[in-house]
Amino acid sequence: MDFGYTPEQEALRQEVRAFIKPNMTRELLEEMEDLNEGFGVSRVRGRGPRVDELFKKIADRGWLGYSFPKEYGGQGKDRISQYIVEEEFARVGIAVGLAGSGAPAILAAGTEEQKREFLPKLISGEYSFALGFTEPQAGADLASLQCRAVRDGDYYVINGQKMYTSAAHVSTHIYLMARTNPDVPRHSGISIFIFPMDVPGMTVRPLWTIQNEPRAPLGTTYGAARTNETFFDDVRVHKSALLGKENEGWGVGSMGLNLDRVGAARYLISVRRDEDIVNWVKANKFDGYSPANDPAIRDKIAELWIEAQVCRLMTMRSMSIVEHGGNFTYEGSAEKVWAPEHGVRTSEAITQMLGPYAQLLNGSPHAVEKGIFAHNLMGAFQSGINHGSVQVMRDQIARRGLGLPSGRRAQGPRQ
Amino acid sequence: MDVLLTEEEKMVRDSAREFFEAECSTTLVREMEIDPKGYPPALWRKAAELGWQGMALPEKYGGQDLPLLYLGLIFEEVGRAVAPLPLHSTVVAALTIAKDGTEAQREAILPAVVRGDAVLTWAFTEQDPRFLPDAVHMQAVASGDHFVLNGTKLFVDNFVAADQCLVACRTAPGSKGDAGLSLFLVDTKSAGLSHTPLVTLAKDKQSEVVFENVRVPRANLIGELNQGGPIVERMLDRATALLCAQMLGATRKDAEMAIEYAKYRVAFGQPIGAFQSIQHVCADMIVWIDGGEMLTYEALWKMDQGLPASVEVSQAKAFCNEKCEAVVRFSQIIHGGIGFMMEFDLHLWFRRVSAWTMRLGTSYEHRARVAHALIDLPGRVVLGRPVPVVAEA
Numbered sequence: 001m002d003f004g005y006t007p008e009q010e011a012l013r014q015e016v017r018a019f020i021k022p023n024m025t026r027e028l029l030e031e032m033e034d035l036n037e038g039f040g041v042s043r044v045r046g047r048g049p050r051v052d053e054l055f056k057k058i059a060d061r062g063w064l065g066y067s068f069p070k071e072y073g074g075q076g077k078d079r080i081s082q083y084i085v086e087e088e089f090a091r092v093g094i095a096v097g098l099a100g101s102g103a104p105a106i107l108a109a110g111t112e113e114q115k116r117e118f119l120p121k122l123i124s125g126e127y128s129f130a131l132g133f134t135e136p137q138a139g140a141d142l143a144s145l146q147c148r149a150v151r152d153g154d155y156y157v158i159n160g161q162k163m164y165t166s167a168a169h170v171s172t173h174i175y176l177m178a179r180t181n182p183d184v185p186r187h188s189g190i191s192i193f194i195f196p197m198d199v200p201g202m203t204v205r206p207l208w209t210i211q212n213e214p215r216a217p218l219g220t221t222y223g224a225a226r227t228n229e230t231f232f233d234d235v236r237v238h239k240s241a242l243l244g245k246e247n248e249g250w251g252v253g254s255m256g257l258n259l260d261r262v263g264a265a266r267y268l269i270s271v272r273r274d275e276d277i278v279n280w281v282k283a284n285k286f287d288g289y290s291p292a293n294d295p296a297i298r299d300k301i302a303e304l305w306i307e308a309q310v311c312r313l314m315t316m317r318s319m320s321i322v323e324h325g326g327n328f329t330y331e332g333s334a335e336k337v338w339a340p341e342h343g344v345r346t347s348e349a350i351t352q353m354l355g356p357y358a359q360l361l362n363g364s365p366h367a368v369e370k371g372i373f374a375h376n377l378m379g380a381f382q383s384g385i386n387h388g389s390v391q392v393m394r395d396q397i398a399r400r401g402l403g404l405p406s407g408r409r410a411q412g413p414r415q
Numbered sequence: 416m417d418v419l420l421t422e423e424e425k426m427v428r429d430s431a432r433e434f435f436e437a438e439c440s441t442t443l444v445r446e447m448e449i450d451p452k453g454y455p456p457a458l459w460r461k462a463a464e465l466g467w468q469g470m471a472l473p474e475k476y477g478g479q480d481l482p483l484l485y486l487g488l489i490f491e492e493v494g495r496a497v498a499p500l501p502l503h504s505t506v507v508a509a510l511t512i513a514k515d516g517t518e519a520q521r522e523a524i525l526p527a528v529v530r531g532d533a534v535l536t537w538a539f540t541e542q543d544p545r546f547l548p549d550a551v552h553m554q555a556v557a558s559g560d561h562f563v564l565n566g567t568k569l570f571v572d573n574f575v576a577a578d579q580c581l582v583a584c585r586t587a588p589g590s591k592g593d594a595g596l597s598l599f600l601v602d603t604k605s606a607g608l609s610h611t612p613l614v615t616l617a618k619d620k621q622s623e624v625v626f627e628n629v630r631v632p633r634a635n636l637i638g639e640l641n642q643g644g645p646i647v648e649r650m651l652d653r654a655t656a657l658l659c660a661q662m663l664g665a666t667r668k669d670a671e672m673a674i675e676y677a678k679y680r681v682a683f684g685q686p687i688g689a690f691q692s693i694q695h696v697c698a699d700m701i702v703w704i705d706g707g708e709m710l711t712y713e714a715l716w717k718m719d720q721g722l723p724a725s726v727e728v729s730q731a732k733a734f735c736n737e738k739c740e741a742v743v744r745f746s747q748i749i750h751g752g753i754g755f756m757m758e759f760d761l762h763l764w765f766r767r768v769s770a771w772t773m774r775l776g777t778s779y780e781h782r783a784r785v786a787h788a789l790i791d792l793p794g795r796v797v798l799g800r801p802v803p804v805v806a807e808a
């Protein structure tokens with residue numbers, strides 16, 4: 001076991017910090033406030049001139065795709081170093097990592113052609129994927145998905161509907177899970193396709209979240225104003241859009257989801273509130289009352305801080321596993337239970353430390369830190385739902401990690 | 416950064432596990448609960464042959480000079496087996512002698528510890544149960560080339576078996592806090608010493624120890640006079656981190672028993688482990704134990720690197736106290752009535768883990784230490800960077 005960073009990694013952190021400080025201009029921050037869509041402002045191009053310019057500078061430093069192989073547009077560095085770059089940028093609201101991008105799954109399961117086509121452009125920000133996983137009736141039961149892809153010569157014809165296709169309105173491609181064989185056990189008939197958003201037959205309809213009216217400040221947990229539902233109406237895609245083999249999409253998707261969870265972004269959305277509240281109570285008083293001296297608040301802050309350390313260490317464990325080849329049994333699920341629930345506990349505890357101030361939203365008189373604590377409360381639980389709910393994660397820990405048996409379950413119609 | 420066990424670390428853990436599986440049955444554990452000394456000397460010697468007492472002691476005295484982290488792996492297995500050995504009190508005192516004692520003290524004590532010929536312990540707590548220097552009132556008064564000790568120490572682990580005991584005393588009358596403390600090496604056969612066994616939840620061997628004009632040679636002072644505070648604090652930090660490892664090993668075994676039980680115990684027509692209400696509790700148990708382990712090993716690793724680790728130690732103990740107790744409680748609940756029966760072994764773990772949560776600092780005390788470092792000391796905190804805040808270049 002080694003809990004330290006190498007001198008080179010520490011130097012990298014200082015280098016990234018030194019870069020960030022002069023580059024975070026007031027104009028850039030204003031543009032970022034406008035672009036904020038949760039998980040930080042991403043590299044997706046063409047959204048704003050100052051963000052584009054910043055990402056060009058970051059790319060020139062070689063900090064995009066830091067741990068991806070050089071032949072696919074990365075830098076071939078270790079995963080921990082990539083984490084350090086991600087962490088420093090995530091703290092200022094910029095998402096340089098590739099968590100949630102689909103890139104790790106392509107690296108693991110894509111053909112050579114797909115890797116060469118997609119990875120360099122995902123890394124540079126020229127491409128970005130909307131994730132087409134769940135559906136109106138599916139919720140967390142992803143394997144019950146009904147969206148159909150039917151082979152027709154060299155093409156597949158896709159019909160169905162996807163829910164919560166976040167960023168579908170700004171993405172270049174969709175990473176879609178669809179059913180290719182309805183006559184086999186439900187996990188065995190699913191395939192993954194990647195194709196451009198502008199193919200005929202796709203419609204994207206916005207769904208507005210509760211968290212962004214008024215607009216959530218930068219750094220809000222989750223923080224997205226908008227997600228989408230996406231409709232597929234006789235969408236024809238070439239067979240080369242398949243990622244991995246036909247009907248083996250469940251394995252590719254699960255592995256991709258595990259890898260997509262690893263990194264600084266998910267860790268920081270769960271724990272940055274802990275830093276915020278400690279630093280806030282150190283610096284602020286209400287008339288003569290200092291929350292920093294309140295024994296109940298001190299005890300709760302320490303408790304949350306300790307929980308946050310566990311979030312960090314579970315993230316470090318996931319990255320250690322990736323460095324050793326990425327063979328997760330339950331550890332990714334453990335991280336995905338602990339960290340989101342911790343984030344909720346912190347968001348709720350802060351409301352009980354600040355009392356009525358915690359209800360003030362962005363722009364209100366007397367709002368604390370632009371109302372971020374109120375906006376957080378509306379979205380913190382979201383992290384326990386998206387990308388695999390904490391209940392499903394617990395099922396996976398129990399069954400895959402601990403070998404507990406599957407029980408009788410309500411059997412829906414097999415799709 | 417690689418928080419997974421190396422091959423060598425796995426070997427250390429596995430060999431200790433195999434040893435206890437072969438040598439330490441629950442029958443033995445039960446026998447030692449009513450044994451006056453509380454441990455089997457033969458097993459103690461075998462542990463010495465494996466080098467455990469001397470694992471982290473300097474090679475010069477026969478030890479192996481291995482990191483505390485390795486010792487943590489051993490203590491996890493001691494906990495897993497709920498092995499009735501005075502290893503914790505001995506190793507904690509021996510490490511303090513190795514790090515802060517004089518050459519003469521080390522030569523007199525450490526080789527015997529390594530050989531398995533000595534049992535050590537330490538005494539800190541008096542009436543006030545807090546692990547704070549302010550809780551120490553016992554006086555040691557200089558008298559020629561001796562100090563004279565008067566007072567009462569409580570909860571002294573394995574005193575009944577110990578040859579030597581490190582004793583924290585106040586040597587500057589009227590002093591408070593860290594200042595004015597000194598640590599003495601006291602022969603347990605000294606005139607004026609008496610002890611009364613306490614009857615404990617874990618059925619381990621703890622004593623009230625009364626010092627009546629106990630004369631201790633000046634040469635037995637550990638470190639400088641009145642400078643014992645930091646020595647004691649480091650000793651307690653090491654003791655706490657190693658106790659966390661021991662708790663976690665016991666707690667993991669306890670959880671595994673509940674998980675196995677849930678696989679074959681049938682109720683309502685299926686194994687109870689197929690019910691999600693049981694599955695989700697079991698998942699949480701493992702998440703908590705894993706979390707406690709990483710907190711604990713990070714603390715031990717920091718000590719091995721010579722870095723400040725008090726905050727990390729407190730993080731680990733506060734977390735382990737609450738989570739380990741919750742795990743062993745849930746394990747009792749999953750077992751139902753049978754876990755409440757004396758003839759069933761589960762209580763051997765339940766009682767010990769519960770007792771260990773109460774020793775070496777409560778959750779409240781450790782969180783107070785963390786809160787102090789976070790809130791009362793200057794600088795903006797950042798998760799993953801040192802707390803108290805250290806200025807970075």
